[in-house]
Amino acid sequence: MLVLVPGLGLGPEAWAPTIQALVRAGVDPGDLVVATLPGYGRPVGAGDPVGPRGSARRLVDGWLRAGRRVVLVGHSSSCKVVVHAASLVPERVAGLVLVGPTTDPRAATWPRLAGRWLATAAHEDPRQVPSLARQYLRTGLRHMVRVMDATRHDAIADGLAEVRCPVRIVRGAHDRIAPDDWCSSLGPAVTLAAGAHMVPLTHGDLVAREVAGMVGLAAPGAATRRERGTNPGDVGP
Numbered sequence: 001m002l003v004l005v006p007g008l009g010l011g012p013e014a015w016a017p018t019i020q021a022l023v024r025a026g027v028d029p030g031d032l033v034v035a036t037l038p039g040y041g042r043p044v045g046a047g048d049p050v051g052p053r054g055s056a057r058r059l060v061d062g063w064l065r066a067g068r069r070v071v072l073v074g075h076s077s078s079c080k081v082v083v084h085a086a087s088l089v090p091e092r093v094a095g096l097v098l099v100g101p102t103t104d105p106r107a108a109t110w111p112r113l114a115g116r117w118l119a120t121a122a123h124e125d126p127r128q129v130p131s132l133a134r135q136y137l138r139t140g141l142r143h144m145v146r147v148m149d150a151t152r153h154d155a156i157a158d159g160l161a162e163v164r165c166p167v168r169i170v171r172g173a174h175d176r177i178a179p180d181d182w183c184s185s186l187g188p189a190v191t192l193a194a195g196a197h198m199v200p201l202t203h204g205d206l207v208a209r210e211v212a213g214m215v216g217l218a219a220p221g222a223a224t225r226r227e228r229g230t231n232p233g234d235v236g237p
Contacts, residue, residue, distance in 0.1 A: 001031045001218050002211065003063055007076035007100075007200075008151075009136045009144040011041035014075070017204025018211065025212050035063040039147030040078050043140045051150040052077075056084030064092045069218045071095040073211055075200050076177070077102050077151050083159040094217035096167045099207060100175050100197050103152045104182040113152065116176045123174035123196040131201070160186060166217065170210045172199040 002022070004015045012034040019032050034041075037055050038048035049055050059081060064070060071094055074082035079101035086093040107116050136144065160167065167187045171178045172195030183189040190210055195203040 001033065001068060001070045002027070002073060002215065003033050003035050003059075003070045004073040004200075005035050005037065005059065005075070005078040005082055006041045006135075007074075007078050008039060008148055009139040009141075010075070010132075010201075011036060011135045011138060013131055013135060014198070014201045015204075017202075018200045018207045019204070021205040021208035022212060025208060027212065027215055031215075031218075033063065035059055037062075037078075037081065039139065039143055040081070041135075041139060043138075044143040044146060050147045052080035052154045053084045055081045055147075056088055059085045060089050060092075064089060066092070068092070069094040071097065071211075071214045071218050073097040073099065074101070075099045076197065077148065080151060080154050080156050080159065083156055083163060086165060087159060087162040090164060093165050095165050095214040096163065097170060097211050097214055098167065098186070099170045099200055100172065100178040101156055101169060101183065101186060102178060103154075103156070104177075104179065105155070106182075107177075108152045113148075113177075119176040120174065120197045123172075123176075124198055125202045128198060128201055132198075157186060166214070168210060168214060170199070170207060172196045172203065175199075 006014045015034050023029050036042050037058055038044040044050055049058055069092055072082035079098040082096055086096055107113055169183045169187055169189040171183050172192050174196040177197045180191055192206045200207050
């Protein structure tokens with residue numbers, strides 16, 4: 001089973017092109033789930049967690065059923081959420097795919113984040129703007145700011161050090177928010193032939209090719225423990 005978590009402020013629509021490509025590639029639609037969380041597709045309510053570890057616990061409690069292994073797929077700041085979830089319940093997480101992971105500690109301040117966002121926006125497909133606007137308004141801009149403020153200093157590299165399942169890192173060719181050297185420092189990384197930061201929405205077919213390679217890890221009978229960074233194709237049952 002694949003559980004996909006939207007990026008900050010985004011909703012299920014942001015994964016739709018990737019999911020459609022996965023289904024065309026033969027993945028059972030029943031094995032694809034988009035998990036929305038406060039700040040990631042839903043407004044933040046009173047008492048809702050805003051930090052990545054609290055969001056990870058909400059993900060585990062609401063979406064990861066005991067006894068079933070899943071591959072978690074995160075985008076942008078939700079990559080931190082899925083990494084924490086994998087460390088909380090390693091027996092339930094067979095693999096991780098991190099698409100455009102944040103936050104590069106060299107750009108954790110608001111001015112540097114804004115600068116990288118602007119440098120990346122110049123390479124984004126403008127046709128996605130109406131969809132992004134609807135998703136951001138639904139989540140709420142003030143909620144997005146709260147979540148990002150609680151998330152930007154969380155060290156994803158430290159979280160990955162606690163993870164023992166295979167990890168695949170994916171970024172768009174023009175993603176300045178998640179640059180190549182930063183992604184490569186986290187583990188085995190793939191740069192797509194096109195796209196920027198919003199590749200799950202703009203280049204779903206390219207993202208799906210990378211995600212599809214992890215699907216078999218969650219199959220019944222797959223090993224319950226694998227070392228991070230292992231090539232899934234080289235791992236036996």
